[in-house]
Amino acid sequence: MVEPYWNVQDEIYDYTSTMTGVVYIDNSIVGSENDMLAAFGNYNSQVDSEIRGVSYGQEVALSLSPYFGEYVFIINIYSNWHSYEYIHFKYWDYNNQILYDIHENIEFFNNNSLGDEMSPVELHNVVIGCMDQNACNYNLYANSDDDSCIFPEAGFCDCNGNTDDCLGICGGSATIDSCGVCDGDGIPDGYCDCEGNILDDCNICGGTGSLTYYQDIDGD
Numbered sequence: 001m002v003e004p005y006w007n008v009q010d011e012i013y014d015y016t017s018t019m020t021g022v023v024y025i026d027n028s029i030v031g032s033e034n035d036m037l038a039a040f041g042n043y044n045s046q047v048d049s050e051i052r053g054v055s056y057g058q059e060v061a062l063s064l065s066p067y068f069g070e071y072v073f074i075i076n077i078y079s080n081w082h083s084y085e086y087i088h089f090k091y092w093d094y095n096n097q098i099l100y101d102i103h104e105n106i107e108f109f110n111n112n113s114l115g116d117e118m119s120p121v122e123l124h125n126v127v128i129g130c131m132d133q134n135a136c137n138y139n140l141y142a143n144s145d146d147d148s149c150i151f152p153e154a155g156f157c158d159c160n161g162n163t164d165d166c167l168g169i170c171g172g173s174a175t176i177d178s179c180g181v182c183d184g185d186g187i188p189d190g191y192c193d194c195e196g197n198i199l200d201d202c203n204i205c206g207g208t209g210s211l212t213y214y215q216d217i218d219g220d
Contacts (some may be wrong), residue, residue: 060117127143167182
């Protein structure tokens, strides 16, 4: 890709503001003295392509800053609207020759100052993907939804074809035992039913039958 030529005609604008920003690409801070951040006006379609500011990366030298050693972009932003204009950004990665769209917009106010080396405005590249956490293809880093979400099929509780067990645990192994108890142990050893009954001598569950033995007193 050809390096963008960003030139600001600041003399044609009446108002200005300042922003100190830090750029994240795929959630990692990036920057170098050759990288550029550019601001664009988007109050309406007629000014959408106007460059309103451009800045090269500057290494943070303030040792107390949590961004010490990282690169920030201190950019003057120009407008002919005192307020109510939203500014969007593009980021040029010099080493990789990649142009990124930035997700965040800011509202322009004359003489406003946003961010500093201690707490710069965080800017992230646009990551397109599914943003619904319940979807099978949820993208943790997506900040622009593309309507690509895929959900579990009817009757399943997850994207791996699992269902809820009797305890309501997705993919769990609990089942209804022979006594109708979820995750129960069934009929206890030594018993013949779920009511705690045992077999009588006639092999009847819960019965009262018993065997009687008689002794032949004549010895026959």
